[in-house]
Amino acid sequence: MNRSALTPERALWWGPALVLTLILVIAPLLFSDFYLSQVLTKALWLGIAAASLIFLAAYVGMVSLGQVALYGIAGFTMANLVEADGGSPIAWNPWLATLVGILAAVGAGLFFGAIASRSYGIYFLMITLAVAVLTYYFFGQVTQFSGFGGVNSVERPAIVSNPVTDPVNLFYIALLTSAAVYAFVRYLARTPFGLALQGVRDDPSRMRALGYNVPLLRMLAFGLGALIAAFAGIISVWWNTRISPGSIDLTRTIDVLVIAVIGGLFRLEGAWVGAFAFAALDNWTRGLDVVGQRFNTVIGVIFLVIVLLSPGGLMGIWQSITDFLGRRLAGKPPARPSAGARASDSPQPS
Amino acid sequence: MSVSSEGGRARFWALLAVLVLVFAATVAACGGDDEGDGEEAAPTDTGAESDGEATGEAIKIGVFANNEGAFAPFEGQTWGGAMLPLINRGATPVSGNSVDGVEGATIAGHPIEIVYGGSDSTPDKAVEEARRLVEQEQVDILVGPLSGSEGIAVAEYSKEQPGVTFVNGISGAQDTTLKVQSPNFFRFHNDGTQWTAGLGNYAYNELGWRNVVTIGDDYDFPYSQIAGFVAEFCSIGGNVTERLWPPLGEEDYSSYITQIPEDVDGFFMGVGGTGTVAFVKQYGQLRGNLADKIMGGIFMTDPVILEELGDQVVGVVTAGMTAADSQEPAYLEYTSQIESAYPDLAGTGSSVFFYGYYTAMEAIAQALEQVEGDLSDDHAAFREALAGLELEAPLGPIRLDENRQAIMDNFLQQIVADETGDGVPDVKTLETIPEVDQTFAGAFSPDTPSPDRENPACEEGTPPPWTDQGGGR
16 A cells, blocks of 8 residues: 555544644643643653653563653753752753753663663563662662752753743643654654664564674663653653652652553554543542542543553554544445554554 | 454444543543633632621632552541631531541631642652642642651742642641741641650750660651751760661661661651551560660651550650640540541541641631631731731640741650550650740751751750750759
8 A cells, every 4th residue: 555645544543643733732822821731741741751661662572661760860860960959069051961861861771771681571571670669769868869858949941931830831842852752763663773673572583593683772772762761851850840759759650651551552652642641630530529539549440441442552542443434434344454554654562 | 453343343332432531531621720710710709609607708728638658548637637627617527537528618707618639748749739739729728738858849839829828737847947938838837856856855864865876767857857856965965876767668677777786875766657667566576675765756656656556665755746645625625526526536636647737727717717718919918817826726825937837835755554445555745845946946047957867967056945954944
């Protein structure tokens, strides 16, 4: 099938995406400051964190629990290097600190990636879980960098206005970063490097036989995942104006995993869809009078239903709908394997 | 995933249903927000239709404690404390569970709407929840948070919201008021440092301790507790040889207990709410009877913890802002009010969680009564009333200093064998230390380093007025 042909299925897939993007672009006009900041901006940076996990899971076959720790490393490094209440007394230029924070996370990602690169499946998961716990306790114990009270009132670059009183700038920063991350990963997937990664995902032994250095590829992929996570870490610190070990504890680690799973662990878009569902549900159920303090139960049940009904998460649900409607509109019989064109450029569970 | 059979079609409709559900959730989330905006636009119309004597404009009070994390078990107590002043003013509890709130609350003729919130003891979540309550639910007054690090973060946030008045729940870090000094953040109970007043003096002058080790969880609240003990004990000549800091959430304290040298005179324990039980039990197993060696932080006398530990802690001396054995009529009335409002919470009136949220809401209610519920001019009159309030609380008067931090009595107490027959050790008050303020005779000021692992340094200084050396007795 011609890749660029506008089939009804493609229209159904990209049409809503276009509308959503437009809504996001003019979101500051549509939503209150609170909603813009506490739901949309939060969903965007959580989405970036989840995207780093989905990138690893979908393209390299590495389900990592270490992404929150890596964004924590970026956030803590940045927070320590600028003027803040707590942490180290260093006060660098916020942009320089941001750059160093991102580099630190990438460095840590490559280092942990080197350690974990020869492990697969549950063992890889355990190593990354260890990274998460290690990072949490490191920042909790080393009071020169943080301690459990964390680093508060972190200075931001001037362009990042006060996230409480003027959240628009930070929203656009998060939106642009999300778009850039999305485009970058989609582009990367078609480069020889990206194809090699997908080869490693599908059959590491065969890739090794073909002469690829599989551990190196996996290590580099983990470093790239850390780079994406680092953006989330930096924006989260700007958004919170603080970071503490509580910001990167196991609960947050699981939150990001849940976001990726309900969004769709094997579709990159799912990261932001899942993050939005997560942020909106968390906010909405807390305000429900009927639910009151039992909001966590409601959130849990909704997530459970999503995952039970659709292993592909919300994106899986949407794909079923577009497949179904697309075939109806095209007048084709419903009993047909999924459209080949899309399957080729989007990763599938291995 | 392909839709290929009848079963598949059923599945498709089920998926569609879920999608609609999620979409509805999202729309409702936006809708709720719009509603908030609407109320902001026309606040004067609400409340008028309320029944009875409540004729004034409705006042929204957000209450939040911890519904997740290490302190979640205390949520019932915090909410009981926050609801009791409203129940005493005619409101009825929705159920026996205090967290469900109250109905028909009025203060000075204004209907009171309580908005539920809950955090998980991390500063991030506390601020997120405070923001939701302030910016989305549009509360006028916010009561909370519970934990030490949360308080500092929320006090910082309160500076961004000059139109809302914040009253601390029971978070006890010293910096929250002493350093942050937010003009619209009030704390009607003593901080973690003030709660230790009298312990250093007792250790040095009554028990004859000279060399002491401290042990406390590694976060803001125990920093404050241990700072108070160190400042007082060292100012009159004591020596703190070592400070041990197990991480927050630690459950196995054995490696820390073995680090305590056998030859010290005693140690001060500032382990937090949930670690106390584990610590005491493990100490008993490793070192035997601890009663003559240990001084406890505020949580030792918490009714729940006391019940759990039983006779193991008989003899231990602690200090805090509540006195379970008080026979003052005001206190007895307060405990009987709790018993009739929330039978499940009977006996928890001396818990700092209950008492802290109680004093917060009682202060709000009294200040609102003084200004007849007038919150105009960005709460100016209301805040003046709060700042000048002489709160006659069940356990003694409370007034605020210039940082809007409570000055109140502290109680030096000893845990003694059960006499009331309920199987739980009793608490005997040894001494009431009147009007403890935040400075400890100059040991703490806005310019001194925040309490942390090393600060304050152990050095002789001006003894606080309640010590023997300071002329206290």
